[in-house]
Amino acid sequence: MTARRFRDSARYWRTPLLPGADLLTAEYHEHTFAPHWHDAYAIPVIEEGAECYRYRGTQYVAEAGTVPVISPGELHTGSRAVDEGWRYRVMYVPVDYLQALAAEIAGRAQPLPWFGADVIRDPDLARRLSRAHQLLEADTDRRRAGSGSGSGSGSSIGADSVPAGDALAVESALLDALSTLLVRHGSTAEAPLRPQTNDPRVETMKSLLAADLATPLRVADLAEAVGLSPFHATRLFTQATGLPPHAWRTQLRLQRALAPLRAGASVADVAAASGFTDQSHFTRHFRRVFGVPPGRWQSS
Structure with missing residues (x-):
């Protein structure tokens, strides 16, 4: 059967x-x-x-x-x-x-x-x-x-x-x-760190990416903050986190969007406050991570 x-x-x-x-x-x-x-x-x-x-x-x-x-x-x-x-x-x-x-x-x-x-x-x-x-x-x-x-x-x-x-x-x-x-x-042993995850330059770039999610940034901004070329800054960040800077920032935006959605904010307002270009852009990324559109996630 x-x-x-x-x-x-x-x-x-x-x-x-x-x-x-x-x-x-x-x-x-x-x-x-x-x-x-x-x-x-x-x-x-x-x-x-x-x-x-x-x-x-x-x-x-x-x-x-x-x-x-x-x-x-x-x-x-x-x-x-x-x-x-x-x-x-x-x-x-x-x-x-x-x-x-x-x-x-x-x-x-x-x-x-x-x-x-x-x-x-x-x-x-x-x-x-x-x-x-x-x-x-x-x-x-x-x-x-x-x-x-x-x-x-x-x-x-x-x-x-x-x-x-x-x-x-x-x-x-x-x-x-x-x-x-x-x-x-369960174990009390810590998970082994991936190579370079504790690099202070990576933490600096993360802080810059997370400071204001609605502020546009360029790779050159990250590179200048850590004293590397754009190519090497992107390579270092991707090796340490598993995602290039723009994708890592998108994931952070999605995680931070959950609290205002739970609080009843409109999907359009959350999309704008989280730094997405428009509601459809937000909805597309949200569904790829959570399996449902943000409006349905919020109503359930």
């Missing part, structure tokens, strides 16, 4: 049970993710099909039942590895949340958790993460239904619509899944 082909469909959502996190339920076939990074830990569970992605200089394939964790700030891609595509659930867990959980487990302060680059093949962990994600999504849907039911509770998230026992069970499943990930596969 021929496997069904997945369609490009993505739903982003949030829950008060995992503060500051974005969660994603999605399936993809045609979509290809451009090189990008996240400010949070990306913790996916592949439920069907398979995804291929480039991460830390190596190409990986994550099949159903695997957990391909991506650490914060790490450049990576994403596309289908099999004809039908892939379906997955993802938690984008804030750095401070996972670090605090690691400290609770260890009983003392911990450095940032670090995960190896290899795909995690741990079926039991995958089941725990998938179950927690499903429970969080169902709980979020109940809260939304409650807030729009006209019950007069006055809660913007409909908390009264969810029995306390259910919320407790959901949060317990979440803590169980993330704790299992940390205990079995």
